[in-house]
Amino acid sequence: MIRHFRDLGFWTLCLIALALVIFPSVSIVVSLVQQAWPVLGWHLFTAGTPHDGLQNAILGTLVLCGGILVVTAPVGIAGGIYLAEFSHLRQGSWIRLGYETLAGIPSIVVGFVGYVVLDIELHWGFSLLAGILALSAIVLPYVVKTTEVALLQVPSALRDGAIALGLSRLTTLRRAVLPPAIPAIVSGLVVALAIGVGETAPLLYTIGFSDQNPSLQPFQHSMGYLTYVVFYWISLPSKTDHELGGAAGLILVGMLLVLIALGRVVSRWSSRYSASMLS
């Protein structure tokens, strides 16, 4: 009897823990909506920050998304391919330790070094390119890792079959291994975007902030982005500014939810797709 009470007590505690995990995510969304409610409207998308809108920040965040995709997709996917297809066990585990550790370092370290080296020593000034490079250092590990895992999940029968037919490793990769892995790789890129969209510390001093819409000049021009509005507008005196900060946070979380949903759809589609390739 006492064993069953102990069982009941333990699982109750576990369920409370689960509730404690679920509660904050709901609470964050709710409090952001409450905060942003008075300023929600189309003008957020049509006016810039000087006129209580967010157009420049939203466009800037989208530019950053494009930038990190251009930098991290080729490098990250190629790195993942090496790890999954060409590395031997020992060497691969060292390379893996490298990206795992990079993923764990504080983002402000990246921002600080980016500022000192790119903005100051290379005289780039507040620079879009410096911001994109700093942000890429943060998201690259996620792209490498998801690509590697995506390729490892491709059944080795496909690989062996292609090699047995006398195809070279590169052709095997291109024709047999890569196609079924593409959806999972794409969902990895989506995750990287979700992380990149929400970063602030690597950007503060590399890219600055600007009230104007993005100029797309790589050097000597600062640019606005959403996370800065959340961080800085809350310290401004007026209530409208606080509400605008809340609205920026809400848009960020909205982007995040869309990206997570997209990642889920793609990865569900990918498992069905690779199953159909096998049969």
Add this chain to the structure above:
Amino acid sequence: MITSDGGAGKSAGPAESQARRAIRDRDLTRRDRLARLGFLIAALVPSGMLLFLAAEMIREAIPAFTFSGWGFFTGEIFSFGQLYAPTLSHHNGIVAPQGATYGALPFMVGTLASSVIALAIAAPVSVGAVLALTERVPYRLQSGLSVFLEVLAGIPSVAYGLWGVLFFGPFMAAHVYPVLASVFGFIPVLRAPVGFGEGLLTASLVLAVMIVPIIAATTRELIRTVPILAKEGALALGMTPYETVKVVTLPYVRRGILAAALLGWARALGETMAVLMISGNLLDRLPVNIYGSFSTLAASIVDLLDSALTDATGMAVHALAALGCVLLIITVATNLVGRLIIRQASGGVPLPIGRGI
């Protein structure tokens, strides 16, 4: 007792099943070899970035360490000095503004205290939640509930900060901390005043929420590697689910959970924006009690870099680099140890990285 190498039904993870066998060079065409070289260079980019960041950080920090000596780790005052004073101070052959002292003790204490409190709360909650999720919740709900972990991992640090400033901090200061202070008032650090919700305890609690995803996601992947036969055997012997968890599941993943906690701790050590927004930014002093304002290494770098740029001698930036250097060394060491332990414990199953993805 089940040990991690004796699992009967342990599935060969995808990592072991596939092409990690050695490739002989003569099986590769010339184009293959060229492509392999390109892929190898790309694969080395993250490690290269890591080394570059560490090297630059250390190079920038050396003048500040030379200037302050051991005082950097023991001093309580962190001041850039009189930036516009006509005279400069010389120490150990380094020139700095008059009155400059770089003592990082309050930042280091703040970083350690907040991350340790966060870990003490997040670790048991994560493990409990994952056990509930994997062993108790109906299978159909599992993937739906896992979304919350992904959302927590993805919510921007500044959004956590905003939540802490607007809702969580004031709520705790109004309703929870007074109760805590009156019940546990006999412990000095828990005594009132409780403040307004910007301080050590609020920041620690928000940090705890932020590191739940990495600990929980890693624990979940590890628990999936527990052999099903051993679990079913325990149940068949008449054990309750709790006893099965205690005797089979947890011993199997214990080392892995320890390592996951280390990774979560490293995240809490380095978290910047959320802490900056909720910490109250107290410089030059240790917090008065657990509710009091404080600052951390990471948060103070962002907070002070603006004013550091006005130091014509450049020492202020070096001093911040020294803070970053301490932070980087601690987090890299914690990460490496955590990764090495967890790698042995997991048997090649790919585990979440970074924030828990």
